[in-house]
Amino acid sequence: MLPRTLLLFLIFLILTITACAEKSSDPSPSKDVSKLKLDEIGCQNKNINRVALFGDLHVHTRYSFDAAANSTGATPEDAHRYAKGQEIPFFPLDEDGVAIGRAKIDRPLDFLAVTDHGEFLGEWHLCTAPDSPMYESDFCRDRFRADVRAGLALMGRVISMESPVRYKELCSEDGLMCQQHASIPWHGIQEAANQSNIPCIFTSFIGYEYTGTPGNSNYHRNVIFRNANVPDLP
16 A cells, blocks of 8 residues: 555546546637627626616607607617716706706616607608708698697507508608608617617617507507617618
8 A cells, every 4th residue: 555645645646637638639829808899798887697777778868759848858878878877958048948957867778779769760851950951831830849749649640550541742742752761860879879878887779759640549569679670771
């Protein structure tokens, strides 16, 4: 029988050789973790036990009548800045309708989705963008912009689930003008979301609100996309 000291030495030697062999069998060079892509290592603040994240998946901006009817001129960019804890213009308004107040959330959110009404985007842009071909039309000047709250009621027929009808005097006979101009604010919503994403810190989802109203009831649903692969129109 080998002496105890020699036996322990042999065990240590075998373990050392095995460890060295295992280490040398990996031909890949050591990696600089700081240079790896996020999808290779995941977020450094990842917790296998999960953590609670807080956000808002139903936010309207000036693209929606809900906000516009209350004189809110906040843009999708404003919504994202606010969610991140930055200051944005807010009430009260001066005599020219310009927001002179400021608002700031006391704790930044982890995620956000701007979900403006998808059905109204074309009508909204045609009547509010000074460079649109219908901006100075009687419909936009005398019926829409004269009373934005009344404009909300005007759009009721656009979202009627039973028989949705667009205004021919605004959208053309086939309604294509409103569909074409809906792409402008829709792309603005996407751009604001894509530019606001900060991997592992803040997630901005692209989304919109589907606005069905069967029998004047409320059948609204927020549609949230998992990535930037979204349809041409909501």
